[in-house]
Amino acid sequence: MLSIKDLAVDFQTRKGVVHAVRNVNLHVDKGETLGIVGESGSGKSVTSYALMRILDAGGTITAGDIVYSGIDLRHSSARDMRNIRGREISMIFQNPRAALNPIRKVGHQLEDVLKTHSQATRYDARAKAISMLEAVQIRNAEERYHAYPFELSGGMCQRIVIAIALACNPQLLIADEPTTGLDITTQKTVMDLIQSLSQERQMSSILITHDLGLAAQYCDRIVVMKDGELVETGKPKSLFNNAQHAYTRKLIAATPRKNASIRDLLPVEEQQPLPERSQSGETLLRVNNLVKTYAGKNGPVHAVKGISFDLKQGKSLALVGESGCGKSTTSSMITRLLDCSSGEIIFNGQDIGKIKLRDFAQHEMRKDIQMVFQDATDSLNPRHSAFQSILEPIKHLTDLRSAKRQDRVYELADLVGLPHSLLTRFPHQLSGGQKARVGIARAIAVNPQLLILDEPTAALDVSIQAIVLNLLADLRAKLGMTYLFVSHDLHVVRLLCDDVIVMKDGEIVEMGPVEEVMDQPKSEYTQSLLDAAPSLSKIVE
Amino acid sequence: MSGRYKTISLRIAQAIPVLFGVVVVSFILTRALPGDPAVYFAGASATEESIAQVREALGLDKSLPEQFVIYLGDLLRGDLGQSISTGQAVTDDLARRLPASLELTLMALFISCSIAVPLGVMAATKPGSLRDHICRVIVTAGVSLPTFFTGILLIYIFYYLLGIAPSPLGRLDFIYIEPDTVTGFYLIDAALIGDWETWFGALKQLILPATTLALFTMAPIARMTRAAMLSALSSDFVRTARAAGLSSSKILYGYALHNAMLPVITTLGMVFSFTLGANVLVEKVFAWPGIGSYAIEALVASDYAAVQGFVLAMAILFVLLNLTIDIAYSLIDPRIGFEER
Incomplete structure (x- = not known):
C-alpha cells in the first residue's frame, strides 16, 4: 500500500547540510502494523514527516520515491497533499497536550478536520464529532466536546488526538511516539485503543518508537534505524531473538528486561564485575507518617496521606507509581525542597522535617542529602559551563580553598567519566548522556550520604540509559551512598534497587524487596502495573 | 458571568x-517644581504687594498640608480646580481635550494594527525571505523618523504639493459646525446625528496626524506579531493541524494567529500608553487641541490645577486600559481564569 524507495532527506542548518535520512527503503502492506525503532537522531520521525510532506523549514527530500496506493506523494501538488493528509494518511504525535490547539475547544478542533475533508456539514458536524469522541472511549462525550486541552489529562488528550486522526477514516495511521510521557497503564490503554481501532477499520499503521518492548508487542514487522539509515528489518520474534546487525544487538542488550543484570545492559567488552557494596545496616532515614496537603480550589488536596518507611545505610529504595501518586512530592519533602504538612523525616537521628526550608539551605545536613533531577537539560543553568555547574555546590557547601576546588571538579569529572575537555562546554553543547553525567557529578560533589534520583534516565536513549545506570551502580559502591530512586519504570527499578515502595493516590500500596514485589505482587495494583509494562522478555528467549 | x-x-x-x-x-511634585505661579501671573511689572495678592487669591499662601486638604475636598466634589492659564475649569478643559487625543490615538492604532499585523504575519510565514526583509525595512523606517518630521513631510506632500488634504489646523475645518458633544469623539458624535458631511470633514482632518502616529507605532506591533507567529507556527499543534490536512489559511489565521494574539495585545497596551503621552509633537504640528499640548503648556506655566488634573486623568485611563487588556486576555485564552484573581 505504501512503498518508500531510496528516500533521502537533507536539512539546511547553520552548520551546513545535515543528511537526516539516507537510502531508506520500506513498505507497508494493507492491514499491517510496521514498527520503526531507533534512538533519537536516527531519522525515524523525519522519515514519517517526509512521507506526509510536513518537514520543518529547511528540510527537503533530495532523492527517492514515496508511493501511496499508486499516488506519487513526493511530486503531488500541495493541494492534493492536503486532501491526502487526514483523509488517507493520518498522524498522531507525542506530547498530546502540546499537539492540540490550547485555546480551541476539542470538539471544534475535531469539527475543523471533519469539515475540511467534507465529512460533515455545518448541521451534523457536532453530532459526528461527539460520536468520534465516543469511538475513542471518552466518557461524557457531550461534556468533553466543550473542554479545552488544559482541562484534560494527558491520556485523554491523546485520545482526542487519535479521534482527530481517525475522524476521516484514513487508510494509514502513523503514530510517532504516541505514548512517550504517558503513564504505563495509560500507555497500555492508548496502545490497545489504537490497535483495536485499526483492526476494526482494517487500517495499516506505522508505529515509531524508541521502546523495543512496545514495538515487539504491537507490531507485525519492525525496521531498525540508525543515523538516518535502515540497519535491519524482520518480524519481532526473529528480529529480537536472532538479530544480525551489531547495532540491533546492542539496542536489545541495553533494554532493561527481567533476567538481565545491570551489567548485561552494556556491550560485552565493556562489562566489568560490579564492585562490592558496604552496608552498615544502620537506619539512615526514617519517614514517619508523612503527610502533604495542598490547599486546592475545591477543598484540600491530599498529595501524600501519611506514609512511613525506613531506609538503611547503603541500600537503594525505589518509589514507583503513576503520575499524581505522590512519589515526587515525597522525594521533594525528603530532599527538603518542600515543607511537609505533618509527620517526621528522621535523618541520622535528627528530625529534619522540623527545620524550616529557608534555614535548611544553610544547614550542615544540606550537603548530606542531594538530588539528581529528571530533566538533565532543564536542571542545568544554560549560561553555566559544565565546570561552573559542578563547582557551584562545592563553593556553597564546603570550605575548600579556591585552589583545591578546581582539583575537586576534575576529580569528580573522572568519577563520572566526563572528559576534562568537555568541562568548558555549555549545556547546549553537550549530549544527553554528558548532561546526565554533569548532573550526577554536581549532586555527588559534596559527598552526600543520601542521593535522591528523580527519574534520572527517563529522557535518555536506552543505550545511554544503560551507561548511566551502571555509572550510578558503580558510584554507589565506591562512595557508599544510599539511593532513593523515584521512577515509573519497573524494569529499571529492578536493576538498581534493593527495595521498592509502590504508591497510589498518596498511599503506600505495597512495599518489600524488589524481587518479591515484582515476582509475587500481593496487590492488584502492582500486578496491573507489571502487566501494563511492555516487555521484551515476553518474546526474547 | 456575574463572577x-x-x-x-x-x-x-x-x-x-x-x-x-x-x-x-x-x-x-507640582509644588516641588521650580517657578512660582504667583510671580508668573502677576505679570512683568508686578510689585511685591500685587504678587502677594495673587498668591492669596490662588490659595498658595496657606501651608502645604492645608492646601492638600482643600485640594482633596475639591476632588471629592469632582472639582479639579481652575486652570489659571486658560481660565476654565480643569474638568471642562479635560473633557474637551481628552477625547481629541483619544480619537487621534485610537485612530492611529487602528491604522497601525491594520497594517502592522498583516505585515508581521506575512513576514512570519517566510522568515528570511525577501518579504520579511521588506517588512523589516518599512517598520524600521517608520520608527526611525521622528514624528514631527513625518508629520511635516506628510503635510508637505498631501497638503502643499498634492492639495488633497485639508489645512492641518485642528480637528475640524471652520466651514463645518462642531457636532453636539455626546462622547467628544467627532466621528462618533457626527455619526450619531447623521451629519455625514461633518463626519467626513472630521475624518479628513484626522487622517494625516493619525497616519503620522501610526507610522511611528507600527514597528513594535509588527515585530511582536512576527515573533509570536513564528513561535505559534513552529508549535506542535500547528504540525497536528497540518498533518490533519487543514487548509493553510485555517492554520494561519484560525490556529496560529489566534494563539499569537496574546503577546500582540500586551504590546498594543504598552504602545497605547506611550502614544497617548508622547503624541504632543504631533498635536503641535497639526494644531490638534489634545491633552498632550495642554499638559505641556500647563507645566511651563506652573499651572498646578491643570497639571494635577492631567496626571490624575492619565492614571485613571491607565487603570481602565489595564483592566480592558486583562478582560481581552481572558476572552482570547480560556486558560487565563479572570474570575479567580
Whole structure:
C-alpha cells in the first residue's frame, strides 16, 4: 500500500547540510502494523514527516520515491497533499497536550478536520464529532466536546488526538511516539485503543518508537534505524531473538528486561564485575507518617496521606507509581525542597522535617542529602559551563580553598567519566548522556550520604540509559551512598534497587524487596502495573 | 458571568489606593517644581504687594498640608480646580481635550494594527525571505523618523504639493459646525446625528496626524506579531493541524494567529500608553487641541490645577486600559481564569 524507495532527506542548518535520512527503503502492506525503532537522531520521525510532506523549514527530500496506493506523494501538488493528509494518511504525535490547539475547544478542533475533508456539514458536524469522541472511549462525550486541552489529562488528550486522526477514516495511521510521557497503564490503554481501532477499520499503521518492548508487542514487522539509515528489518520474534546487525544487538542488550543484570545492559567488552557494596545496616532515614496537603480550589488536596518507611545505610529504595501518586512530592519533602504538612523525616537521628526550608539551605545536613533531577537539560543553568555547574555546590557547601576546588571538579569529572575537555562546554553543547553525567557529578560533589534520583534516565536513549545506570551502580559502591530512586519504570527499578515502595493516590500500596514485589505482587495494583509494562522478555528467549 | 462583574468591580476598587498615591505624588511634585505661579501671573511689572495678592487669591499662601486638604475636598466634589492659564475649569478643559487625543490615538492604532499585523504575519510565514526583509525595512523606517518630521513631510506632500488634504489646523475645518458633544469623539458624535458631511470633514482632518502616529507605532506591533507567529507556527499543534490536512489559511489565521494574539495585545497596551503621552509633537504640528499640548503648556506655566488634573486623568485611563487588556486576555485564552484573581 505504501512503498518508500531510496528516500533521502537533507536539512539546511547553520552548520551546513545535515543528511537526516539516507537510502531508506520500506513498505507497508494493507492491514499491517510496521514498527520503526531507533534512538533519537536516527531519522525515524523525519522519515514519517517526509512521507506526509510536513518537514520543518529547511528540510527537503533530495532523492527517492514515496508511493501511496499508486499516488506519487513526493511530486503531488500541495493541494492534493492536503486532501491526502487526514483523509488517507493520518498522524498522531507525542506530547498530546502540546499537539492540540490550547485555546480551541476539542470538539471544534475535531469539527475543523471533519469539515475540511467534507465529512460533515455545518448541521451534523457536532453530532459526528461527539460520536468520534465516543469511538475513542471518552466518557461524557457531550461534556468533553466543550473542554479545552488544559482541562484534560494527558491520556485523554491523546485520545482526542487519535479521534482527530481517525475522524476521516484514513487508510494509514502513523503514530510517532504516541505514548512517550504517558503513564504505563495509560500507555497500555492508548496502545490497545489504537490497535483495536485499526483492526476494526482494517487500517495499516506505522508505529515509531524508541521502546523495543512496545514495538515487539504491537507490531507485525519492525525496521531498525540508525543515523538516518535502515540497519535491519524482520518480524519481532526473529528480529529480537536472532538479530544480525551489531547495532540491533546492542539496542536489545541495553533494554532493561527481567533476567538481565545491570551489567548485561552494556556491550560485552565493556562489562566489568560490579564492585562490592558496604552496608552498615544502620537506619539512615526514617519517614514517619508523612503527610502533604495542598490547599486546592475545591477543598484540600491530599498529595501524600501519611506514609512511613525506613531506609538503611547503603541500600537503594525505589518509589514507583503513576503520575499524581505522590512519589515526587515525597522525594521533594525528603530532599527538603518542600515543607511537609505533618509527620517526621528522621535523618541520622535528627528530625529534619522540623527545620524550616529557608534555614535548611544553610544547614550542615544540606550537603548530606542531594538530588539528581529528571530533566538533565532543564536542571542545568544554560549560561553555566559544565565546570561552573559542578563547582557551584562545592563553593556553597564546603570550605575548600579556591585552589583545591578546581582539583575537586576534575576529580569528580573522572568519577563520572566526563572528559576534562568537555568541562568548558555549555549545556547546549553537550549530549544527553554528558548532561546526565554533569548532573550526577554536581549532586555527588559534596559527598552526600543520601542521593535522591528523580527519574534520572527517563529522557535518555536506552543505550545511554544503560551507561548511566551502571555509572550510578558503580558510584554507589565506591562512595557508599544510599539511593532513593523515584521512577515509573519497573524494569529499571529492578536493576538498581534493593527495595521498592509502590504508591497510589498518596498511599503506600505495597512495599518489600524488589524481587518479591515484582515476582509475587500481593496487590492488584502492582500486578496491573507489571502487566501494563511492555516487555521484551515476553518474546526474547 | 456575574463572577466576572464582581472581579471587575473589585479591580476598580483596588485601583483606589493607586489613584490616591497618584494624587499625593502629583500634588507634591507640582509644588516641588521650580517657578512660582504667583510671580508668573502677576505679570512683568508686578510689585511685591500685587504678587502677594495673587498668591492669596490662588490659595498658595496657606501651608502645604492645608492646601492638600482643600485640594482633596475639591476632588471629592469632582472639582479639579481652575486652570489659571486658560481660565476654565480643569474638568471642562479635560473633557474637551481628552477625547481629541483619544480619537487621534485610537485612530492611529487602528491604522497601525491594520497594517502592522498583516505585515508581521506575512513576514512570519517566510522568515528570511525577501518579504520579511521588506517588512523589516518599512517598520524600521517608520520608527526611525521622528514624528514631527513625518508629520511635516506628510503635510508637505498631501497638503502643499498634492492639495488633497485639508489645512492641518485642528480637528475640524471652520466651514463645518462642531457636532453636539455626546462622547467628544467627532466621528462618533457626527455619526450619531447623521451629519455625514461633518463626519467626513472630521475624518479628513484626522487622517494625516493619525497616519503620522501610526507610522511611528507600527514597528513594535509588527515585530511582536512576527515573533509570536513564528513561535505559534513552529508549535506542535500547528504540525497536528497540518498533518490533519487543514487548509493553510485555517492554520494561519484560525490556529496560529489566534494563539499569537496574546503577546500582540500586551504590546498594543504598552504602545497605547506611550502614544497617548508622547503624541504632543504631533498635536503641535497639526494644531490638534489634545491633552498632550495642554499638559505641556500647563507645566511651563506652573499651572498646578491643570497639571494635577492631567496626571490624575492619565492614571485613571491607565487603570481602565489595564483592566480592558486583562478582560481581552481572558476572552482570547480560556486558560487565563479572570474570575479567580
